[in-house]
Amino acid sequence: MSTSPISPLRSVIQRPDQPRPRNVKKVPYVELYSGRLQGVVSSGSDIERVYVSFVEANTGNFYCSTNNNRPCSGLNHWGPCKHIEEMAEQAIVQYGGLEVARYLGAKLDSEHPNWWEIRSVLPGSQTRTPAAEVFSRFLSYLRFLELPRHDGPAPEMTWFTSR
Amino acid sequence: MTTTWKDILEIPPAVQHSQALLDGFDRCFLVGFGRLGEEHLDTLHSLSRVFGPTPLGEAFAHSLEAIERSEFSETHFQRLAAARAALQGAQHDALLAQLSQDLGRPLHPSSLPQAEAPQAPTGLTEGTRQWLTELALAGFPQLTRQSLDPYLNTLEQLQQDPSSARLALLLTGFLEEISAALPIASPQMVPLRRWVDLWTRAMLLAIRTPSTQTATPVQGSFFPMGVDIHHHPFAVSYTVHGLLQEKDASPRWIKTTHTSYKVDLLQDAETWQLFETDPFLEALNAGKSAEIKQGQILDSGELLPHPDVQLGKPYDALALAKTHLALEAEKPVASLSPSPIDRHPVQLAFPVWLEGVTRKEDDASSLQLDGTPLRLAEERISLLSGLEQTDLQKVPSMIGLLRYDQDGYAFQPLALIKDAKKGKLIFAGQEASKQAAAKKSKVLEILKERSTRLLRK
Incomplete structure (x- = not known):
């Protein structure tokens, strides 16, 4: 969350930053999880292909590979590929630049940092990592759409008002 | 004597006094029960004195002694949760009693819940209580990814189990919220009251799924008055509120919920x-x-799902609101109380009709009722309601729910009159049935298509 003050004595609060809808077609999945900005990115040229990309918080290490663990040909040792860039840009649409910068540990003065500002203060290099974990996160995310509906009283939902 | 909004919106002194106890209790969740200091133990002792003569008194005192000896079995945390919930239940009852009295609303009798509810597998509830105990021991600001991940597997199983639906919906939201706040930079970043509320609620539901009130058969005309919509990133819930007119009975304010x-x-x-x-x-x-034609209703006013229903005749919502929900209503609607275990100030949803509302020039979200301010509960207005912020900041006439939070009452609109000349009400959720029937969701389609690409090697 951002640095806006939290009301410590309220039961129901408005979350300071609410996710905004990103381009789902380009980036079907993105999250700030387990010390990484990670996601699934659609190939620009091949409808059949998707990439898994991540950037690690603080170290700035990154990687991008296809669903069958083939490294992305756009990667090199000095910088991330365009899939990582697209993922990060959509993460900024969704969470806001400030939140992405905070999560990645990028110390910046800017109020609305863009990806290049964040990237410029992070170290890091290509670090090979299997794609399976991110895939399974995406699949378990989709599992929410298969869960049983609940009809009848649900008083606990009264606490929740954010999107 | 005429009733004024100033009197109605006054917070009962007992509620104000108990707030301090609650504050002290909640501060234990900042340091964590694993390392309480003198001042925290003092607060817990004063809470123990408050509960002294009650049925909880002895058990609470016993658990407090155990915690002082650093014995942290989860039973003790169950009792802490029960005590905090009892305190907030009493606050709820005091608020409802005062509002009902001031607005001349009879209190609908409430039976004790008796119908045994299906129980969740004990492995899941035990795992949940254990995890909640660990959160309490650590204290919220000290939570990390490692405090959450071990519980995810249990939560996934809980989500599949229909008898745990309420607990699972709650914990899914709570976990997401903690997760999004990580890493927690300082105790000031913790929405303390809220998180202890959610913790308490989860602990109670993980002890056992509460019994339900006995459902009674019901027949009559239901006049919908708007939809209250709740959501966290992974669940959405809506409640249709309205007046029920049964034959030869005074109208009741009832609701029906889907999640x-x-x-x-x-x-x-x-x-x-x-x-x-x-x-x-x-x-x-x-x-x-x-x-x-045929339905089942709980004393809390909750209509059980799938009643036999037919579309009836047009109704005059405005006239109904004036007759049953106004300040000095001709036939005030009865007040309904949630099942005892569900009573908490956030559950207060007291229907009222407001007219002649003004605003101060510099503060559009504070409604002025004959000079008495009433906060507009902006945090409760869902984007899905279809109500426009700009209208809410200027219209003089609204139907809505009186809500309560730390700093007093607030108003959550359910319907408003935009054009005073036409006098037609616009309801929250009015377009929902049309939107539900619209062509299939694009977002869902894309997500599903993309995931099939992943699975194809």
Whole structure:
């Protein structure tokens, strides 16, 4: 969350930053999880292909590979590929630049940092990592759409008002 | 003597006094019960004195002694949760009693819950209580990814179990919220009251799924008055509120609720497509009553799902609101109380009709009722309601729910009159039935298509 003050004595609060809808077609999945900005990115040229990309918080290490663990040909040792860039840009649409910068540990003065500002203060290099974990996160995310509906009283939902 | 909003909106002194106890209790969740200091133990002792003569008294005192000896079995945390919930239940009852008295609303009698509810597998509830105990021991600001991950597997199983639906919906939201706040930079970043509320609620539901009140058969005309919508990133819930007119009875304010899991990308009107057609939403959209031929209702006013319903005749919502929900209403509607275990100030949803509302020039979200300010509960106005912020900041006449939070009462609108000349009400959720029937969601389609690419090697 951002640095806006939290009301410590309220039961129901408005979350300071609410996710905004990103381009789902380009980036079907993105999250700030387990010390990484990670996601699934659609190939620009091949409808059949998707990439898994991540950037690690603080170290700035990154990687991008296809669903069958083939490294992305756009990667090199000095910088991330365009899939990582697209993922990060959509993460900024969704969470806001400030939140992405905070999560990645990028110390910046800017109020609305863009990806290049964040990237410029992070170290890091290509670090090979299997794609399976991110895939399974995406699949378990989709599992929410298969869960049983609940009809009848649900008083606990009264606490929740954010999107 | 005439009733004024100034008197009505005054917070009962007992509620104010108990607030301090609650504050002290909640501060224990900042340091964590694993390392309480003198001042925290003092607060817990004063709470123990408050509960002294009650049925909880002895058990609470015993658990407090155990915690002082650093014995942290989860039983002790169950008792802490029970005590905190009892305190807030009493606050709820005091607020409801005062509002009902001041607005001349009879209190509908409430029976004790008796019907045994299906129970969740004990392994899941034990795992949940254990995890909640660990959160309490650590204290919220000290939580890390490692405090959450070990519980995810249990939560996934809980989500599949229909008898745990309430607990699972709550914990899914709570976990997401903690997760999004990580890493927690300082104790000031913790929404303390809220998180201890959620913790307490989860602990109670993980002890056992509460019994339900006995359902009684019901028949009559239902006049929908608006929809209250709740959501966290992974679930959405809506409650249709309205007046029920039974033959030869005074009208009751009743409601019906449906909840579905969702993904965080679903935020706009597409969200309604998660639900089946609902005759009450259709009635609201058509401006017609819903004739309940056969239904079951709880004392809390909650109509159980799938009643036998037919669309009825057009109704005059404005006249109904004036007759039953106004300040000095001719026939005030009865007040309903939630099942005892559910009583908590956030559950207060007291229906009222407001007219002649003004605003101060510099503060559009504070409603002025004959000079008495009433905060507009902006945090409770869902994007899915279809109500426009700009209207809410200027219209003089609204139907809505009086809510309560730390800093007093607030107003959550359910309907408003935009054009005073036409006098027609616009309801929250009025378009929902249409949006539910619209062509299939694009977001969901894309997500599903993309995931099949992943699975194809």
